[in-house]
Amino acid sequence: MDDFHLFTSIRYDPALLQIPELGFAGTGWNQHPSPFYMLDLHRDRMLRAATYWDWPAAVAAVAGEQGLDALHTFLRAITRDVGNSPQRIKITLAADGSLGHQISPLAETRVGNLFPEYLPAPDPEDSARPAEARAPVRHPVYEIVVDSRETARSEFTHYKTTSRGMYDDARKRARIALGDKREVLLVNHDGHIMEGSISTPYFWRDGKWVTPPVPKQFLASRGSGGNDGTTRRWALERNLVAEQVVAADSLVDGEECWISNGLLGFALGKPGKT
Template sequence: MEDFRLFTSLRYDPALLRVPHEGITDAGWNQKPSVFYMLDFHRDRLQRAATHWGWASAIEVIAGDEGLKRLEEYLEGVVADLAGVPHRIKVELSRDGVLSHQKSPVAETPLDNLFPEYLPRPGQEGPSAQTGSGRAPFKTPEYEVLVDSQHTAKSEFTHYKTTRRAMYDGARARAGLAPVDRKEVLLFNDQDGSVMEGSLTTCYFWRDGKWVTPVVPREYTADQGSGGNDGTTRRWALERGLVAEQNVKASSLVDDEECWISNGVRGFMFGRVKLDMSEK
């Protein structure tokens, strides 16, 4: 049962050092100069997962202020040779408390898409034509958001982020997605057909006059929530009131409806739902 590791994927980006000087006042961890996007939330998700499985050695490595500092120092060593180019850093944590990593370059992302003050409602333009005040994320590039053709069983491996990824890899394979595609596929659960999350992202839909994201309890229970992951950007958006929790049935999705997706590497991204109309 322990033949897996915990992991989180985060953004390394020297542009994050501009946050304190760009008038962004609610950036959390990144309010202090840091090249790591929401690092404290990434640590927290690793610690919650380690606690769930009772991995005492792993908890000891990352817990508390010392653990957060230890993780930051580890990452500083990882990025020392990256010459200032933004990268995705996949940090893995084993049961015995060993940190490891993988890294790959990622595209530039505007700070407004990393730290939005609101998500534009459907039909509302992004920051170039907004009528209100505050930072809005750009709606380009646009992602095509598909729906998996099969349901997925809720489990502790969909609630916590681990290297057991067969359910996500399977959904991406069924949708024919390649890593470079500006596409995402939504998973839905086998209990009531509620959307769980995207294969690589949290998802947000416009319902009842607000943006909502599928319900995820803080700790895993088989009978509560959609079955998805409590992502870092999801937590950030909920804590700041950009979105609310609400179950969203896959059957309620409408072809071409606007949505948002997010993750700890690329921030908030605009999308449109694309249904397989041949099955209608």
Template sequence: MANDFQIFTSIRYDPSLLKVPELGFNNVGWNQNPSPFYMLDFHRDRMLRAAVYWDWNAAIATLSGEKGIENLQSFLKTNAAGLGSGPHRVMITLASDGTLGYQTSPLPETHINNLHPESLPSPNSDDLDSVGKGKVVVQDPLYDILLDSQKTAKSEFTHYKTTFRDIYNSARKRAQINPGEKKEVLLVNEDGQVMEGSISTPYFWRDGKWVTPPIPSEYDASQGSGGNDGTTRRWALERNLAIEQVVLVDSLLDGENCWISNGLRGFISGKVKLR
């Protein structure tokens, strides 16, 4: 299998991120200093963890330490030089021999508050109507959050992000999600727990706080709900926007508010649609 897939991550290139320091955002990590790459260090870390898991020594050498993140930043700067002033998706691939690859495509604009939120408002909070006020996240667009009709087994390929995407593509096909639609589908493990979204981390309001399914730091089939340890998920947990908690499918309510996040669009508001 080692020759049949690559590790990958999708990072947002967005020149508007260069304004983050002057706009008064605090505790934003990588983007505290001017950079057009969204949470670049978190993307490096997630790829490196996967390379360590599979013992890809050449790939580990490419990304390890300060030199590794400098290598990645230099690679991105070189290949983003012609992208212009609009946001783009940069898909970075890492092969077992340490070779980096990339693909690019345009992205929609995203409000900067949704890239570096200070909090996620509780459901029905008046904050959701305060578009552009302070660092409050913006509710538009609103995604429909659907539930996969089949269960998915935990594996290395649900824990680590790789080019083996059949699991996720099949879930989106079953949910009849077309490219560009404001919809997401939740994968469900064999124990009836929400794993993750097909392209995002989900957050649900439980007992007065936002929670997201638990994931161990290294793949272990006996621990966690089986999803991917995403970059914005790490952001949310480290900054206390959410905590880890098992989310049973049976606990979901039609129409309940939720949030989803990923390394391309930041944090996006949604509503669960069970019928």
């Protein structure tokens, strides 16, 4: 039996039930509506990983409409008695197809930061302007640092699993504690940004937001080596961002960037020194 599980972290938020009424378009799963943020994309990510590792029982557990419905039912049971406050749910999938979970409270997040129609271009004047309903606000701001060591591309950086030593080590080197508004960017052996320890980063380059390239299936010779995250996929499919190699030494202290994941949505970051 494999000694690791696949996992994904998903936001449970009853406020998402209002998405269709608020006029947000192209939000995918939440047009049903549903309180589970980008549930279908989370399922797809686990399914791709289970397929890569040739775990037939795990594939069967989440594949197709039946698998998506089963995952939805599983999550509804978990959240039946948690009330209306947002929750962080870590879903694990074992090789034998069994699902597990951990759940804990999560901070409120503005809907515009969960389903932005665009990512605002860097503009110091924007901080004084009222936020548009469908644009992300620029606060809180995460401090972004670059890891002091390089990390090798591997299946465990491409697919999200419980084998996370490389991410834990990067966070320790950056002295990031649980709950800090800080993120560390991993760097591959080519000197290119791979991804964040818990997020996908986006950088303003050549007049557009870009994110390090990631192939759909793991290939050691292709892409940055990072994870094909749910919010990353969502942003790419809606042309909010494009793929582009980002050299670690191209980052400038204080330049605006964005980060995203399946819990916080999209948040502003600013690179600084470790």
